[in-house]
Amino acid sequence: MNKQLCGNAVVGQSGGPTCAINATLAGVMREAKQHPGRIPVLYGMRNGIEGLMREELVRLTGRYDTQEQLALLEQTPAAFLGSCRKKLPDPAEDAGFYERLLAVFRKYDIRYFFYIGGNDSMDTVAKLSACLRERDYEMAVLGLPKTIDNDLAGTDHTPGFGSAAKYIAVTMQEILLDCAVYRVPAVTVVELMGRDAGWLTAASALGRGVTGLEPDLVYLPERRFDPERFLADVRGALARHPNVVVAVSEGLRFADGRYVGQGCQSGARDVFGHAYLAGTGKVLEQLVRQEIGCKVRAVELNLPQRCAAHLASGTDLSEACGVGRAAVRAALEGVSGEMMTILRAGSSPYRAEFGHTDVAAVANRTRYVDDAYINAAGNHVTDACCAYLLPLIQGEPAVTYAGGLPAYLTLPPGGESRSR
Amino acid sequence: MNKQLCGNAVVGQSGGPTCAINATLAGVMREAKQHPGRIPVLYGMRNGIEGLMREELVRLTGRYDTQEQLALLEQTPAAFLGSCRKKLPDPAEDAGFYERLLAVFRKYDIRYFFYIGGNDSMDTVAKLSACLRERDYEMAVLGLPKTIDNDLAGTDHTPGFGSAAKYIAVTMQEILLDCAVYRVPAVTVVELMGRDAGWLTAASALGRGVTGLEPDLVYLPERRFDPERFLADVRGALARHPNVVVAVSEGLRFADGRYVGQGCQSGARDVFGHAYLAGTGKVLEQLVRQEIGCKVRAVELNLPQRCAAHLASGTDLSEACGVGRAAVRAALEGVSGEMMTILRAGSSPYRAEFGHTDVAAVANRTRYVDDAYINAAGNHVTDACCAYLLPLIQGEPAVTYAGGLPAYLTLPPGGESRSR
Numbered sequence: 001m002n003k004q005l006c007g008n009a010v011v012g013q014s015g016g017p018t019c020a021i022n023a024t025l026a027g028v029m030r031e032a033k034q035h036p037g038r039i040p041v042l043y044g045m046r047n048g049i050e051g052l053m054r055e056e057l058v059r060l061t062g063r064y065d066t067q068e069q070l071a072l073l074e075q076t077p078a079a080f081l082g083s084c085r086k087k088l089p090d091p092a093e094d095a096g097f098y099e100r101l102l103a104v105f106r107k108y109d110i111r112y113f114f115y116i117g118g119n120d121s122m123d124t125v126a127k128l129s130a131c132l133r134e135r136d137y138e139m140a141v142l143g144l145p146k147t148i149d150n151d152l153a154g155t156d157h158t159p160g161f162g163s164a165a166k167y168i169a170v171t172m173q174e175i176l177l178d179c180a181v182y183r184v185p186a187v188t189v190v191e192l193m194g195r196d197a198g199w200l201t202a203a204s205a206l207g208r209g210v211t212g213l214e215p216d217l218v219y220l221p222e223r224r225f226d227p228e229r230f231l232a233d234v235r236g237a238l239a240r241h242p243n244v245v246v247a248v249s250e251g252l253r254f255a256d257g258r259y260v261g262q263g264c265q266s267g268a269r270d271v272f273g274h275a276y277l278a279g280t281g282k283v284l285e286q287l288v289r290q291e292i293g294c295k296v297r298a299v300e301l302n303l304p305q306r307c308a309a310h311l312a313s314g315t316d317l318s319e320a321c322g323v324g325r326a327a328v329r330a331a332l333e334g335v336s337g338e339m340m341t342i343l344r345a346g347s348s349p350y351r352a353e354f355g356h357t358d359v360a361a362v363a364n365r366t367r368y369v370d371d372a373y374i375n376a377a378g379n380h381v382t383d384a385c386c387a388y389l390l391p392l393i394q395g396e397p398a399v400t401y402a403g404g405l406p407a408y409l410t411l412p413p414g415g416e417s418r419s420r
Numbered sequence: 421m422n423k424q425l426c427g428n429a430v431v432g433q434s435g436g437p438t439c440a441i442n443a444t445l446a447g448v449m450r451e452a453k454q455h456p457g458r459i460p461v462l463y464g465m466r467n468g469i470e471g472l473m474r475e476e477l478v479r480l481t482g483r484y485d486t487q488e489q490l491a492l493l494e495q496t497p498a499a500f501l502g503s504c505r506k507k508l509p510d511p512a513e514d515a516g517f518y519e520r521l522l523a524v525f526r527k528y529d530i531r532y533f534f535y536i537g538g539n540d541s542m543d544t545v546a547k548l549s550a551c552l553r554e555r556d557y558e559m560a561v562l563g564l565p566k567t568i569d570n571d572l573a574g575t576d577h578t579p580g581f582g583s584a585a586k587y588i589a590v591t592m593q594e595i596l597l598d599c600a601v602y603r604v605p606a607v608t609v610v611e612l613m614g615r616d617a618g619w620l621t622a623a624s625a626l627g628r629g630v631t632g633l634e635p636d637l638v639y640l641p642e643r644r645f646d647p648e649r650f651l652a653d654v655r656g657a658l659a660r661h662p663n664v665v666v667a668v669s670e671g672l673r674f675a676d677g678r679y680v681g682q683g684c685q686s687g688a689r690d691v692f693g694h695a696y697l698a699g700t701g702k703v704l705e706q707l708v709r710q711e712i713g714c715k716v717r718a719v720e721l722n723l724p725q726r727c728a729a730h731l732a733s734g735t736d737l738s739e740a741c742g743v744g745r746a747a748v749r750a751a752l753e754g755v756s757g758e759m760m761t762i763l764r765a766g767s768s769p770y771r772a773e774f775g776h777t778d779v780a781a782v783a784n785r786t787r788y789v790d791d792a793y794i795n796a797a798g799n800h801v802t803d804a805c806c807a808y809l810l811p812l813i814q815g816e817p818a819v820t821y822a823g824g825l826p827a828y829l830t831l832p833p834g835g836e837s838r839s840r
Binding site: 013047050078082085166170171173174177178180181182183188206207209210211299300301304306308310311390393394396399402403404405408410 | 437504608719813815824
């Protein structure tokens, strides 16, 4: 690739929102602003690749990139530009789709393409990158990782995960204190996100070694779920103290592969074919009620896990922004077809560096919790797991409040479409 | 009452936990410390009146009342001393119960009794106070209000409510931003606590006039719920924009008085006869799926509403502590048989003062949301409601973190029992 490629840039956000995806966007904006000679204008695509196809571009350069705007953007959850869940067609089957995309790139002289998303979004980046190699249009295409699930291959962890993990760790502390006030035997089942990977559920144990407060039992989807074993574990915990708290992943499966939450779900699947999961906690609540008979309740932490920006991890936001800046620098140096990565350059003290890896090796793959991070009984995490996770939740960014609520940067609906 | 009553004091916490009940405890401890000549020792009862009956007393004076301990206590959610849900017997029917209580008071020379709780706990205070009037034992008995539900009569609002309202207001902002990222029509039903009073649900609208972000529809239990009307409201909102967010109270009832969530609940009742409510959001999710057919999900904010101390309201914590201090001062002045109250002494700027009212007039009553605070259509709150609520969520206390998690003050289990 021509190392002195000059032209405009476009950035998009895709997949589920997080607390840090806007920090990555801010990082792209901050770095692009430093190189006006190479990147005259940075555009944002509304609702990801879907908006790009409709030429719904927002000019970011000079409109949304003051220091004050960028600081607000970094504390705003969800996706400033909007998002989409769009699976791109196979280039061999629908070449027309890619020709239409190229027409948009040519029209706006887009030479840098940044796409912030999870493993499904990396599929988009991989396909676009592969398609460009066969066509006469030079453009740097880079994927920027983002997912609360921490399930992307090729990176030590993902931007967005640390904040979700901090929300879960802190909320679990508060729930443990809340559950401890009565002396009546009671079981509280806390259901956590993460689909088929247990990283978020593991974060519920982070009080260990810090406050000493952690759930009695932690079940990750990396181990098949045995109801008899679960009941024996819960009975054992109740024998030790009256207030038993159990953390479970939404993605738990029985030995035969069926989801535990399947009994309570619609069977709906998203466009990528992932089962829509809900209700694992409720199923286990019923099981405890029927088989043990004590007071029991299920708590699903739900959406706040991915949008509780008021409790973001300082480490996460800082790295999320850093990934955005590093992506722009890499693109300017000629890197393309890669996903940016975070490398753990040091453990004590913790230190991160940014790198990149072939996006095709990341797309559509899931990184599971390491075996060494799950205890032998399969009902809790190990100290090594806590040591891996703990640096990622450090730091409490100062949030700007106005009138009792956090201040945000938001985009007026529709108004900026087709701006140039 | 003898104005120069001298003796020890005891303080207890009762009913459901909040973020502010420990701030009220800290207020009692701070003020008692100022009067060592009148109150030589302040004890805490473990698990409320139940622990008192078992003589499970914790000496607080000189053990847990350093400035550092008190500051940590004020940011610790749930109930430092533990709680209970114990309905006292009718004094006419079980005089022996009260004799046994009196024996404990005499043994420890308890002359001041402070009980922090909601309307059920005020029943305890009223009965104890009435019983003492007929017996030869001088003791000041005071109730200190606490409930996230804000449903206590005789006070402008209750300690604990402001923090829960702030958690709901902020979390609703984050959910609204999260839900806005896609363009696919979708309904999100957010279920909020509050039993038969809609105060907490009303707090979901607090973005109005601050950020401009508020739910499309808000349904309070003060208005009977009409499913047809609800569906028409939701269809109307979907016609305006694709991402509809609805806030509903757990305590919504149909015209015939049945709870909307009744279809999904066990029918269990607590010891005070209150129905255990859950599932209103899930019932409405199913209704929208069947009748409208768009993407829909229910989110139940659940326990974090009452224990998310990391996002407490500064105004709430300050008033909660103030109520504790004022109660001690009132007791020293000879007040007894009263519940402490918060008066709104000014609106612009907001200013609170502390008073007290006959506890018998408060016990077992519920204060509902004023008619003037609900719009004519019964599907949202009025500006007057927001004006009442907004001062209560102001202020963000600096939380001390260590190792990425908030620091707490906790009591070792059992160890301090029967200490003197």
